[in-house]
Amino acid sequence: MMAAPLEGRVALITGASRGIGAALALHLAKLGAQCVLVARTQGGLEEVDDAIRAAGGKPATLLPFDLQKAEKDIDMIGPSIVERFGRLDILVHNAGALNKLTPVAHIEPRDWAEVMAVNLTASWRLIRSCDPPLRASDAGRAVFVTSGRVLRPRAYWGMYGAAKAGMEHLVMTWAQEVEATPLRVNLVDPGVVATKMRAAAMPGEDPTTIPQPADVAPGIAALCLASETRHGARVLIGR
Numbered sequence: 668m669m670a671a672p673l674e675g676r677v678a679l680i681t682g683a684s685r686g687i688g689a690a691l692a693l694h695l696a697k698l699g700a701q702c703v704l705v706a707r708t709q710g711g712l713e714e715v716d717d718a719i720r721a722a723g724g725k726p727a728t729l730l731p732f733d734l735q736k737a738e739k740d741i742d743m744i745g746p747s748i749v750e751r752f753g754r755l756d757i758l759v760h761n762a763g764a765l766n767k768l769t770p771v772a773h774i775e776p777r778d779w780a781e782v783m784a785v786n787l788t789a790s791w792r793l794i795r796s797c798d799p800p801l802r803a804s805d806a807g808r809a810v811f812v813t814s815g816r817v818l819r820p821r822a823y824w825g826m827y828g829a830a831k832a833g834m835e836h837l838v839m840t841w842a843q844e845v846e847a848t849p850l851r852v853n854l855v856d857p858g859v860v861a862t863k864m865r866a867a868a869m870p871g872e873d874p875t876t877i878p879q880p881a882d883v884a885p886g887i888a889a890l891c892l893a894s895e896t897r898h899g900a901r902v903l904i905g906r
Contacts, residue, residue, distance in 0.1 A: 671699025672892055677752045679703045679744065679797065681734065681789070682762030684711025686862035687812065687887070689718075690880035691759060694888045696724030700757065703728045703748055734762055734789040735781055741789060745796035755800035757891045758809045760793055765864050768823040779826055786830035787837070794841055806893035807850035811838045813901070815856055835901070842899035853890050854901045857883040
């Protein structure tokens with residue numbers, strides 16, 4: 668019997684209590700990964716863990732904290748995972764914050780701070796914290812979830828688009844810096860997906876008419892495999 672492709676690998680997934688993060692965590696667990704899940708809601712994380720266990724996966728490690736506020740927790744996440752499991756092989760930063768769709772001239776400082784904290788600043792802190800163990804892995808993989816809004820600016824989306832654009836620049840720079848290592852770093856744009864964030868942005872849309880989180884999870888998971896060779900790429904799922 669062949670071993671699962673991610674057997675023995677440790678994967679950190681943010682925004683893992685629902686939507687794309689939850690679907691991805693379940694998929695990675697089915698591939699054999701030991702998952703470490705980050706999200707704000709303990710209950711949501713426990714539901715994902717229950718689904719992983721029901722599917723025969725390894726019980727997940729749950730880290731219920733807010734990426735906007737828990738700066739010290741983010742800084743310690745890499746070392747803490749290594750202390751517990753001896754390694755970290757996969758990082759997927761899926762958590763995101765949309766806040767309000769509003770004209771650029773009307774953006775409130777508090778809303779700006781929240782969106783930048785989750786989408787951009789947390790990316791930087793995760794890189795700082797997870798770079799050493801990911802480089803130490805024989806097949807480290809880092810995936811950051813982005814948005815098509817970066818390439819296609821649209822009225823009222825400036826705050827979210829700017830945060831994701833900054834994140835893309837940061838991640839692509841990091842990718843160049845680790846090019847000579849086994850670590851592969853990529854961006855992934857899942858496209859239109861039926862998530863809570865999508866529903867908040869498009870309240871009149873029927874979520875059953877667009878792709879579901881489980882539809883895009885396999886494509887994101889593929890970027891986490893040891894066989895993945897793409898690096899510094901912006902990968903569009905399903906297109």
